[in-house]
Amino acid sequence: MFDFFKEGLLQFFSYSGFGNCTWGHIIMICVGLFFITLGIVKEFEPMLLVPIGFGMIVGNIPFTDGLQIGVYENGAVLNYLYFGVIKGFYPPLIFLGIGAMTDFSALISNPKLILVGAAAQFGIFAAYAIALLLGFTPMEAGAIGIIGGADGPTAIFLSSKLAPSLMGAIAVSAYSYMALVPVIQPPIMRLFTNEKERLIRMRPPRAVSHREKVLFPLFCILLTAFLVPSGIPLLGMLFFGNLLKECGVTKRLANTASGPLIDIVTILIGLTVGASTQATNFLTPKSILIFVLGAFSFVVATATGVLFVKFLNLFLKEGNKINPLIGNAGVSAVPDAARVSYVEGMKYDKTNYLLMHAMGPNVAGVIGSAVAAGILLSFLY
Amino acid sequence: MKYLNKILVLLVAVLAIGTVSAQSVRDLRFNEILIKNTDNFDDEYGRHVPWIEVFNTAYNTVNMAGCYITDDTTGFAAGKKKGGSAPEHWYRIPKTDVHTNMPQRSYLVFYLDAQPLYGTFHVNFDPRTSKTNYIALISADGKDLIDLMYYPKQVLMDSVVSFGYEMDGINTEKGHILDQFTPGASNEIKATVSKQERLKRDDPYGLGLAIISMSVVFTALILIYCMLKLFGHASKKIAQRNVKKSEGESAAKAQLAATDGKEDEEDLISGEQVAAIATALHLHFNSMHDEESEVITIDMPSAHYSPWAQKELAMKKTPTLRRK
Numbered sequence: 110m111f112d113f114f115k116e117g118l119l120q121f122f123s124y125s126g127f128g129n130c131t132w133g134h135i136i137m138i139c140v141g142l143f144f145i146t147l148g149i150v151k152e153f154e155p156m157l158l159v160p161i162g163f164g165m166i167v168g169n170i171p172f173t174d175g176l177q178i179g180v181y182e183n184g185a186v187l188n189y190l191y192f193g194v195i196k197g198f199y200p201p202l203i204f205l206g207i208g209a210m211t212d213f214s215a216l217i218s219n220p221k222l223i224l225v226g227a228a229a230q231f232g233i234f235a236a237y238a239i240a241l242l243l244g245f246t247p248m249e250a251g252a253i254g255i256i257g258g259a260d261g262p263t264a265i266f267l268s269s270k271l272a273p274s275l276m277g278a279i280a281v282s283a284y285s286y287m288a289l290v291p292v293i294q295p296p297i298m299r300l301f302t303n304e305k306e307r308l309i310r311m312r313p314p315r316a317v318s319h320r321e322k323v324l325f326p327l328f329c330i331l332l333t334a335f336l337v338p339s340g341i342p343l344l345g346m347l348f349f350g351n352l353l354k355e356c357g358v359t360k361r362l363a364n365t366a367s368g369p370l371i372d373i374v375t376i377l378i379g380l381t382v383g384a385s386t387q388a389t390n391f392l393t394p395k396s397i398l399i400f401v402l403g404a405f406s407f408v409v410a411t412a413t414g415v416l417f418v419k420f421l422n423l424f425l426k427e428g429n430k431i432n433p434l435i436g437n438a439g440v441s442a443v444p445d446a447a448r449v450s451y452v453e454g455m456k457y458d459k460t461n462y463l464l465m466h467a468m469g470p471n472v473a474g475v476i477g478s479a480v481a482a483g484i485l486l487s488f489l490y
Numbered sequence: 491m492k493y494l495n496k497i498l499v500l501l502v503a504v505l506a507i508g509t510v511s512a513q514s515v516r517d518l519r520f521n522e523i524l525i526k527n528t529d530n531f532d533d534e535y536g537r538h539v540p541w542i543e544v545f546n547t548a549y550n551t552v553n554m555a556g557c558y559i560t561d562d563t564t565g566f567a568a569g570k571k572k573g574g575s576a577p578e579h580w581y582r583i584p585k586t587d588v589h590t591n592m593p594q595r596s597y598l599v600f601y602l603d604a605q606p607l608y609g610t611f612h613v614n615f616d617p618r619t620s621k622t623n624y625i626a627l628i629s630a631d632g633k634d635l636i637d638l639m640y641y642p643k644q645v646l647m648d649s650v651v652s653f654g655y656e657m658d659g660i661n662t663e664k665g666h667i668l669d670q671f672t673p674g675a676s677n678e679i680k681a682t683v684s685k686q687e688r689l690k691r692d693d694p695y696g697l698g699l700a701i702i703s704m705s706v707v708f709t710a711l712i713l714i715y716c717m718l719k720l721f722g723h724a725s726k727k728i729a730q731r732n733v734k735k736s737e738g739e740s741a742a743k744a745q746l747a748a749t750d751g752k753e754d755e756e757d758l759i760s761g762e763q764v765a766a767i768a769t770a771l772h773l774h775f776n777s778m779h780d781e782e783s784e785v786i787t788i789d790m791p792s793a794h795y796s797p798w799a800q801k802e803l804a805m806k807k808t809p810t811l812r813r814k
């Protein structure tokens with residue numbers, strides 16, 4: 110009787126999380142807790158870091174295989190939810206919501222800011238080149254490089270196609286750096302600008318008519334999708350969402366896309382991406398390299414954005430010049446990067462409001478990173 | 491609107507040119523030919539006849555219906571006809587067969603058996619009896635030579651070998667006797683390398699990809715920039731026109747008011763009133779409230795008094811305690 114009791118307990122223990130726990134699991138759970146703390150206490154991208162952090166905890170609770178509970182086990186609930194990440198249909202839905210939330214007025218009123226969004230994509234390709242040198246395959250390098258686009262859904266979309274095995278690390282890296290934009294970008298912005306440039310006042314944006322706002326997504330999808338058809342899933346949804354918002358007759362659809370729909374998908378994508386970072390798959394030397402390369406691409410993207418504004422200023426007349434502090438916003442990461450520009454600008458001139466100006470390159474960065482993802486997909490997939 | 495029209499026309503033109511050039515039959519190339527067919531690829535009747543393979547080098551679908559395949563380009567410069575019909579050895583690919591639609595980077599095999607009645611892919615000449623040593627592909631209007639493949643006729647007549655290009659569709663180099671027969675498939679048997687491997691081999695440092703990609707990103711965003719610039723000009727013009735129009739209207743109104751001898755004070759709204767209206771609208775549209783069927787108002791109710799509407803009368807009164 111005692112033996113039976115003892116054996117039962119031991120068997121139960123072997124099925125429990127305590128019996129299967131490794132240091133890897135503990136480390137990943139700690140990372141998850143750290144993400145949640147960052148999200149709640151520091152309020153760094155809480156909408157992303159809280160679901161991802163919780164997903165990490167859920168995905169790293171040790172269990173014995175075969176119970177259909179893990180994210181990688183066929184038939185498990187988490188596996189079904191993860192399907193949207195693997196097949197890449199969550200990111201376009203998020204882009205639909207982003208389109209329905211984004212006001213492109215700043216960009217329409219000052220079109221040259223769109224070029225800043227293009228320049229900042231250089232970080233993607235710089236990271237691609239370095240990743241190749243470090244021994245990653247071209248497909249893996251492309252998926253890693255897209256971290257520099259500072260766009261979580263784009264990173265997930267591309268890595269799910271090019272390097273599914275690295276998707277967890279890439280997604281976590283992309284979202285982490287997006288959350289850390291207020292920490293990473295300001296030193297680079299200060300490094301490449303001088304006092305005089307930081308005080309540049311930009312001309313107030315002109316009023317944008319309703320007609321322009323409606324025509325913008327229609328023309329943009331035609332121009333970009335014809336050029337890069339592989340970007341259609343992201344660009345199509347982005348501009349469709351924006352048309353719903355701007356046309357004025359589909360308010361309910363726009364509200365759904367920018368509200369409940371994007372919230373649901375964000376919850377699912379955050380939780381499942383977090384859960385996909387199981388210690389056995391995640392804690393590898395490759396993941397560490399991905400984090401390093403992600404940081405590198407972020408730094409390069411920010412620097413090229415700022416430097417490109419300085420380059421543009423060489424050709425602009427006095428009064429039309431652009432404050433280089435908005436160059437960082439070209440990396441996408443809407444709207445945090447624009448907020449960083451604003452905060453940095455305020456440090457040097459309390460009356461210089463850069464937020465609206467920074468939104469131009471910021472939304473251009475979204476378009477630019479989606480185009481870049483499309484190009485990488487067409488070359489590497 | 492003039493500018494917007496210009497943009498539209500420009501865009502439609504660009505797209506039309508792009509579409510036409512992208513889906514052109516000019517992208518078709520002869521890829522492989524076999525004449526002595528003893529036990530090789532057979533047609534749908536089980537016969538072993540000479541065949542030639544066409545490759546679509548484009549990255550989009552191309553329909554080759556209407557084009558001509560021939561072994562005799564005599565009179566080519568004059569176009570397809572003398573008197574409306576094509577020359578004798580010109581085989582016109584029928585337009586009614588959907589299989590002539592070639593998907594991107596695909597292959598199509600034609601049987602060179604001089605039996606055009608056997609089906610769409612059976613031409614009306616046979617290289618074994620032909621006087622020439624080439625096969626030509628000519629456009630539907632008979633004026634453009636799309637591709638011309640010379641082959642070593644005697645070698646192909648004497649031995650069971652196929653002739654073609656080692657790299658699909660690359661006919662800048664001389665053709666070769668191929669090691670393997672690959673009708674309807676890629677000739678690149680030896681050098682079967684994946685896209686990734688080729689990229690790693692040709693662009694080991696990623697510099698080429700970076701330059702091409704950045705160029706494409708810039709091109710896409712510069713196109714949007716041009717579009718937005720045109721938008722800006724158009725909208726400025728429209729705004730100027732509206733201002734002129736409203737100035738004209740207000741001048742006419744002022745004249746009318748002067749003749750009437752009074753000012754139209756009702757039309758003027760103060761800044762405070764505008765702010766109050768805007769705030770009220772903002773609160774109305776953005777405050778959280780569900781759909782109420784009733785309206786709370788300070789106006790006097792228009793309905794007459796009815797005891798049915800008095801909630802108090804419908805409720806049981808609380809009993810009062812009486813002490814003796």
